[in-house]
Amino acid sequence: MTPGASDAPALEAVDVTRAYKMEGVSVQALRGVSLRVDEGEFAAILGPSGSGKSTLMHLLGCLDRPTAGTLRVGGRNVAELSDTELAELRNSRVGFVFQSFHLLARTSARENVALPLVYRGMPRAERRRLAVQALTTVGLEHRVGHRPGQLSGGEQQRVAIARALVGDPGVVLADEPTGNLDTRTGHEVMDLLERLNHERGMAIILVTHEPDIAARARRQIHIRDGLIERDTGA
Numbered sequence: 001m002t003p004g005a006s007d008a009p010a011l012e013a014v015d016v017t018r019a020y021k022m023e024g025v026s027v028q029a030l031r032g033v034s035l036r037v038d039e040g041e042f043a044a045i046l047g048p049s050g051s052g053k054s055t056l057m058h059l060l061g062c063l064d065r066p067t068a069g070t071l072r073v074g075g076r077n078v079a080e081l082s083d084t085e086l087a088e089l090r091n092s093r094v095g096f097v098f099q100s101f102h103l104l105a106r107t108s109a110r111e112n113v114a115l116p117l118v119y120r121g122m123p124r125a126e127r128r129r130l131a132v133q134a135l136t137t138v139g140l141e142h143r144v145g146h147r148p149g150q151l152s153g154g155e156q157q158r159v160a161i162a163r164a165l166v167g168d169p170g171v172v173l174a175d176e177p178t179g180n181l182d183t184r185t186g187h188e189v190m191d192l193l194e195r196l197n198h199e200r201g202m203a204i205i206l207v208t209h210e211p212d213i214a215a216r217a218r219r220q221i222h223i224r225d226g227l228i229e230r231d232t233g234a
């Protein structure tokens with residue numbers, strides 16, 4: 001298949017392993033994971049603490065590389081990319097949302113959202129225009145000049161979602177995006193992710209411990225001891 005071809009899966013892992021070396025001892029965090037995620041999918045990753053969820057999310061997000069096996073992101077084999085190319089792939093293909101929002105505290109919502117575009121060398125006026133557009137998409141057009149501390153938890157997570165989508169990625173990876181929110185606000189954030197998935201066709205993969213959040217995804221991937229135990233979409 002042509003690298004980066006549009007019919008390539010958004011993400012594809014084939015027999016991926018990841019071992020960490022700790023004081024000379026090797027810990028196998030992933031022991032052979034095969035997974036294909038197509039554009040427009042909405043999947044939840046579930047599993048006990050220590051089962052390898054974060055390790056898998058880091059690999060899928062091009063923050064890390066497999067020890068063995070093949071990982072393709074947007075049709076590109078990450079093993080064939082330099083560190084710079086991998087960072088470019090990450091910046092163009094993947095948006096991240098975190099449990100604790102990870103916003104810059106002294107910076108406005110607009111500047112937080114515009115940040116990923118800085119690395120693309122985009123002119124400032126264009127960055128600001130796209131940031132306001134993304135904030136409008138998440139219903140925060142009236143908060144563009146607010147700093148994170150002036151926003152509620154749900155609003156901060158919506159700013160983080162705007163930052164994830166501003167670069168128009170094929171995939172959004174969300175690590176417990178509702179973990180710091182009350183139940184109602186968590187479901188509002190899920191409503192927003194669902195809408196973006198539906199309207200923009202972005203694949204969304206989220207890690208969650210909450211069964212009612214996981215149930216809202218169309219696919220559930222259960223991980224245990226570094227292996228996929230069950231995948232409703234396989």
Ligand code: ADP
Pocket residue numbers: 020021022027028029047048049050051052053054055056
């Ligand atoms: P989860 O996200 O499901 O809690 P992780 O992917 O964080 O699981 O961890 C999987 C396994 O890998 C655990 O045994 C963990 O201790 C180990 N691990 C994770 N990151 C590192 C690291 N940087 N160095 C050493 N061991 C690690």
